[in-house]
Amino acid sequence: xxxxxxxxxxxxxxxxxxxxxxxxxxxxxxxxxxxxxxxxxxxxxxxxxxxxxxxxxxxxxxxxxxxxxxxxxxxxxxxxxxxxxxxxxxxxxxxxxxxxxxxxxxxxxxxxxxxxxxxxxxxxxxxxxxxxxxxxxxxxxxxxxxxxxxxxxxxxxxxxxxxxxxxxxxxxxxxxxxxxxxxxxxxxxxxxxxxxxxxxxxxxxxxxxxxxxxxxxxxxxxxxxxxxxxxxxxxxxxxxxxxxxxxxxxxxxxxxxxxxxxxxxxxxxxxxxxxxxxxxxxxxxxxxxxxxxxxxxxxxxxxxxxxxxxxxxxxxxxxxxxxxxxxxxxxxxxxxxxxxxxxxxxxxxxxxxxxxxxxxxxxxxxxxxxxxxxxxxxxxxxxxxxxxxxxxxxxxxxxxxxxxxxxxxxxxxxxxxxxxxxxxxxxxxxxxxxxxxxxxxxxxxxxxxxxxxxxxxxxxx
Amino acid sequence: xxxxxxxxxxxxxxxxxxxxxxxxxxxxxxxxxxxxxxxxxxxxxxxxxxxxxxxxxxxxxxxxxxxxxxxxxxxxxxxxxxxxxxxxxxxxxxxxxxxxxxxxxxxxxxxxxxxxxxxxxxxxxxxxxxxxxxxxxxxxxxxxxxxxxxxxxxxxxxxxxxxxxxxxxxxxxxxxxxxxxxxxxxxxxxxxxxxxxxxxxxxxxxxxxxxxxxxxxxxxxxxxxxxxxxxxxxxxxxxxxxxxxxxxxxxxxx
Numbered sequence: 192x193x194x195x196x197x198x199x200x201x202x203x204x205x206x207x208x209x210x211x212x213x214x215x216x217x218x219x220x221x222x223x224x225x226x227x228x229x230x231x232x233x234x235x236x237x238x239x240x241x242x243x244x245x246x247x248x249x250x251x252x253x254x255x256x257x258x259x260x261x262x263x264x265x266x267x268x269x270x271x272x273x274x275x276x277x278x279x280x281x282x283x284x285x286x287x288x289x290x291x292x293x294x295x296x297x298x299x300x301x302x303x304x305x306x307x308x309x310x311x312x313x314x315x316x317x318x319x320x321x322x323x324x325x326x327x328x329x330x331x332x333x334x335x336x337x338x339x340x341x342x343x344x345x346x347x348x349x350x351x352x353x354x355x356x357x358x359x360x361x362x363x364x365x366x367x368x369x370x371x372x373x374x375x376x377x378x379x380x381x382x383x384x385x386x387x388x389x390x391x392x393x394x395x396x397x398x399x400x401x402x403x404x405x406x407x408x409x410x411x412x413x414x415x416x417x418x419x420x421x422x423x424x425x426x427x428x429x430x431x432x433x434x435x436x437x438x439x440x441x442x443x444x445x446x447x448x449x450x451x452x453x454x455x456x457x458x459x460x461x462x463x464x465x466x467x468x469x470x471x472x473x474x475x476x477x478x479x480x481x482x483x484x485x486x487x488x489x490x491x492x493x494x495x496x497x498x499x500x501x502x503x504x505x506x507x508x509x510x511x512x513x514x515x516x517x518x519x520x521x522x523x524x525x526x527x528x529x530x531x532x533x534x535x536x537x538x539x540x541x542x543x544x545x546x547x548x549x550x551x552x553x554x555x556x557x558x559x560x561x562x563x564x565x566x567x568x569x570x571x572x573x574x575x576x577x578x579x580x581x582x583x584x585x586x587x588x589x590x591x592x593x594x595x596x597x598x599x600x601x602x603x604x605x606x607x608x609x610x611x612x613x614x615x616x617x618x619x620x621x622x623x624x625x626x627x628x629x630x631x632x633x634x635x636x637x638x639x640x641x642x643x644x645x646x647x648x649x650x651x652x
Numbered sequence: 653x654x655x656x657x658x659x660x661x662x663x664x665x666x667x668x669x670x671x672x673x674x675x676x677x678x679x680x681x682x683x684x685x686x687x688x689x690x691x692x693x694x695x696x697x698x699x700x701x702x703x704x705x706x707x708x709x710x711x712x713x714x715x716x717x718x719x720x721x722x723x724x725x726x727x728x729x730x731x732x733x734x735x736x737x738x739x740x741x742x743x744x745x746x747x748x749x750x751x752x753x754x755x756x757x758x759x760x761x762x763x764x765x766x767x768x769x770x771x772x773x774x775x776x777x778x779x780x781x782x783x784x785x786x787x788x789x790x791x792x793x794x795x796x797x798x799x800x801x802x803x804x805x806x807x808x809x810x811x812x813x814x815x816x817x818x819x820x821x822x823x824x825x826x827x828x829x830x831x832x833x834x835x836x837x838x839x840x841x842x843x844x845x846x847x848x849x850x851x852x853x854x855x856x857x858x859x860x861x862x863x864x865x866x867x868x869x870x871x872x873x874x875x876x877x878x879x880x881x882x883x884x885x886x887x888x889x890x891x892x893x894x895x896x897x898x899x900x901x902x903x904x905x906x
Contacts, residue, residue, distance in 0.1 A: 454712075533749040537812070539710060541762040541819060542739030551761065556752050 197325040201248055201332060208244050208336040213237030215343050229343075231350035239349045240339040242356050247335045251328045263320060267313055275305050379630065382623035389617040390418045395624060397421060401587035403607060403618045418621055420628065422587035426504070426597030427629075430583060431572040433508025433593055434515055438568060441512075442519025443561065449520070450527035451549055462524070469517035477581030480510035485582060492594065500584065500596035507583040508593065511575055515568045522567065526560025527553060559644040566640045570633050576601040600629050655682035658823065658853045659704060664718035666699055666708070673699045677718070677879045679872055686845060686854045688864035688885070691874035692905065697857045700874070701825050704855065705741035706734040722823070739766055742816035746828040748808035750800030750815075755792055758800040758811055759783060762819035778818060786814035787844050806837025813844065817852070824848065826856040830863065842867050861901055865889050873897045875905075 216233035229236070267290065268283050279286045286306075293302065293310035343349070387395070398419015445465065449458050485506040492499040499505065530553050538548040554561070584596030585606055607622040614620075659681040666674040674696045681687045689697040699708070706727060708714040719726050727737055739762075750758050759779040762768070769775035783789035783796075788810040792803065800811050809829055816824055826845075830838040845854060845867045858864050864871050865885060872882040873896070881894045892898045899905045 531749070533745060533747055534751060536707065536710070536743075536745060537749040537751065537815075538761075540705060540707060540738055540743035540745075541765070541815065542735050542737075543761075543765050544735050547765050551765070552751055 192322045192325045194321070194325070197329065200329060204329075204332055204336060205241055205244055208340065209237040209241040211237070212240035212340050212343060215340060216349075219343070219345070227345075229345060230348045235349035235353050236343045236347075239352050239356075240336055240343075242353065243339045244332050244336045246356070248328055248332045251331055255324045255328070259320065259324070263313070263316060266316055267309065270312055271309055272305065275303075376627075376630065379623055379627040382620060383627045385615070386617060386620035386624040389620065390624075394418065395420055395621075396628070399589060401603075403603075403621050416617060418617065418624075420600075420625065422589040423598055423600050423603050423625070424628075424632075425589055425591070426583070426587065427573055427599040427601075429504045429591060429593060429597055430508040430511065430579060430599055431569060433504055434511040434572045435565070435569060437509055437512025438515035438519055438572075439565060442516045442564075442568075443523055445516070446520040446523035446527060447549060447554075450524045451545065451553065462521075465517050465520055468514070469521070471514070473514065473575065473577040474581070476510050476514050477578045480506050480578055480582035484510055497594060499594040502582060502584040502596045503594050504583065504597045505593040507579050510582065511572055511578050514575070514578065515572060518568045518571060519564050522564035523557070523561050526557045526564070529560070530556045562640060562644050566637060569636065573629065573633060574601065576605060580605050600625050655685060657681065658683040658722065659855075660721050661703075662719040662721070664700075664703065664716065664720060666696070666703060666717075667715045668711075669713045672877060674703075674877050679879055679882060681853065681855060682870060683853050684849060684851065685870060686849045686856060686868040687870040687872065688868035689855065689857045689872050689874060690859075690861060690864050690900070691880075692900070693859075695874040696877045697874045698827055701743075701827055701855055701857050704823070704825055705738045705743055707738075707743065709734055739819050740821055741823045741825060742819065742821035743825040743827065744809070744812050744816055744829045747832050748805055748812055750803070750808050750811050752799065752801060754797045755783075755800050755803070755811060756796045759815050759818050762815060766819055768819060782814040782818040783811075785817055785848070786810045787840065787847070788814055804837070806833050806840060809833060809837070809841060810844065813841075813848075817848070821852065823853045823855065826854065828857050828859060831859060838863070861889070873900060875900070 213233050213236060216229055216236035220228045220233060264287055267287055271283065271286065271290075276283050276286060279289075290306055290309045290313055293306060295307070295310050295314055298307055395418050398417065399421050400417040400419045401422050402417045404416070445461075449461060449465075453461065481502075485501050485503065488503060488506050489499055489501060534552050534556060535548055538552045543551070579599045579602050583602055584598050585602060586596060587598050587603075588595055590597060604622045604625050607619055607625075612619045657680045659679075661677050661679050664674060664677040665672065677700060679700075689700065691697050702708045703716060703720060704722075704727075708716065716728060720728060722737075722741070725732065751761060753761070756779055759782050760769075760775055763775060763778050769778050779796075780789060783792070788807060791807065792798075795802075800808065803811060809832075813824075813829075830841050833841065842863065845856065848854060849869075856864075856867065868885045870882065871885040871888040873880045873888065873892075873894075875896055881888065881892060881897045883893075888897065889901055892901065896905070
């Protein structure tokens with residue numbers, strides 16, 4: 192049995208179960224002439240049976256998906272001659288991978304015939320095991336649906352059961368999101384710990400020299416590697432600062448204009464145009480920064496007798512700021528408009544002008560939301576990759592001068608992981624250490640901001 | 653009547669877009685008296701009161717014809733700055749709307765933007781005096797720096813009144829100031845209105861005819877965008893001259 196026939200049988204079984212359960216409940220109810228009927232509406236009995244069927248089938252499917260590779264590997268090892276395993280260095284794992292990767296419809300000439308034989312065998316047991324598993328799951332599903340239809344009686348409260356199942360499904364979904372986050376953090380932490388076995392934690396965090404290009408084979412000309420992260424974090428902060436310097440005033444002021452001053456017709460034109468900015472792919476911003484803004488700044492600043500690097504922090508940060516404007520303006524616009532009209536009325540009725548009202552009533556009331564928008568924008572700027580990969584430098588200069596070239600954490604992660612790499616050298620593992628540090632830095636920033644917002648929030652309801 | 657007329661409206665029509673909300677309103681409001689506007693929902697009394705301090709300017713589709721004269725000046729003429737007008741004609745709203753600031757800052761807001769206090773001491777004194785006049789000071793004097801929103805509904809409304817009188821307006825407009833309050837808080841505000849009428853001209857919109865009878869000296873009855881009848885409050889409630897007024901106060905329409 193293939194997957195699709197299995198799928199359609201399950202769908203059919205599900206619909207039948209729902210229909211049959213509802214019908215049975217309807218019949219039970221119609222037999223009652225007087226006195227209490229079923230405690231829930233008939234459709235709930237059908238839905239309850241349906242949910243049980245779907246949940247049990249899904250549960251078994253998940254178990255099968257996760258256990259299948261282990262079972263198949265075990266069967267395959269039993270079939271492989273001992274001599275072949277010895278030929279491949281005594282461990283069967285590599286051999287199993289080769290066998291699984293052999294495409295039986297397109298076999299290279301000269302492939303070991305035992306491997307071909309095993310590949311065919313693997314293909315056979317793969318299909319057979321699926322058929323067996325699907326049959327078992329179908330049988331389980333059928334049993335569950337018969338059982339839950341039998342359960343329909345005057346004592347069974349189907350509505351409560353369905354509600355409870357729904358709540359549990361929702362809880363499950365939100366738990367999956369949390370588990371995924373925890374999984375990401377854990378994988379980062381484990382790789383980072385391997386890095387810190389090779390490089391001292393404090394040397395990494397407080398070192399001033401970053402040059403990670405270590406030799407990956409004997410005799411290669413390269414440095415010994417220095418992993419002091421301060422220059423790249425300072426570079427990230429410098430570019431983020433430049434970006435915010437552009438994005439916060441422009442974004443916030445355009446939000447104030449759109450929310451408080453613009454006529455509806457102007458607003459309905461301006462807002463979509465601003466939001467188009469958010470839809471431009473970051474790679475486009477990247478070459479805009481590298482090809483247009485960078486050279487322009489070089490000429491423009493040159494006019495005044497200053498020198499500026501082609502890949503300056505100013506160009507990358509400035510373009511990143513432009514990218515971030517719509518985040519700030521759109522979110523701030525929403526929070527400004529959410530300030531209740533009666534506060535504006537109250538202020539106008541006191542003889543306040545529009546700008547006084549904006550400054551003294553609306554902005555303070557909207558501040559927590561605006562702070563939230565700015566923070567979101569900062570996280571976005573720190574994590575932004577494509578613009579800086581294209582427009583910022585690679586050399587880790589420790590400087591606060593925006594005319595110079597700096598590098599960022601994301602640029603370094605990209606350069607460390609692109610190309611031929613060993614995955615156990617300090618050089619590649621450094622990427623994970625950078626990742627986890629970046630993660631904690633952003634987390635810390637968010638926590639501080641949340642505290643500030645809670646402390647200075649002006650409640651208006 | 654021998655009283656001095658503070659506000660008079662001449663042939664006032666108000667439109668929301670194409671819809672006529674008020675038609676040919678001619679009303680005279682005496683100085684330092686309480687005038688109440690009564691009528692069923694949607695009759696235009698709130699629209700009318702919002703014309704008196706040009707709050708309707710903030711609504712794009714609202715258009716006004718005719719003359720509204722306060723102290724011999726047409727407030728809709730080009731020379732009038734609505735911002736200055738609103739400092740002279742204060743307003744208290746239906747739902748208490750204290751700013752999300754401390755009690756002190758709520759009251760100090762108006763004096764600050766109009767530069768009424770020359771020093772911090774003067775501002776303190778002005779705020780205190782306003783809270784005293786609004787009958788709120790005794791209750792909250794220990795927590796003057798707590799948020800205005802932490803007060804009860806009735807206290808919030810008196811805070812809004814204190815905020816309004818802090819800039820020494822001549823007229824106070826009240827748009828159903830008690831409709832969100834319980835009877836006890838309402839009684840406190842009504843007493844306060846009596847007190848305030850010694851110094852201010854008050855126009856109050858109310859749904860409650862009992863309230864109109866209790867607090868006002870003059871009553872105007874609005875119906876379907878028209879001013880049906882205006883006169884001394886006792887006269888309106890005892891011997892109305894119009895059939896519609898009679899029907900409204902006896903509960904036949906409304």
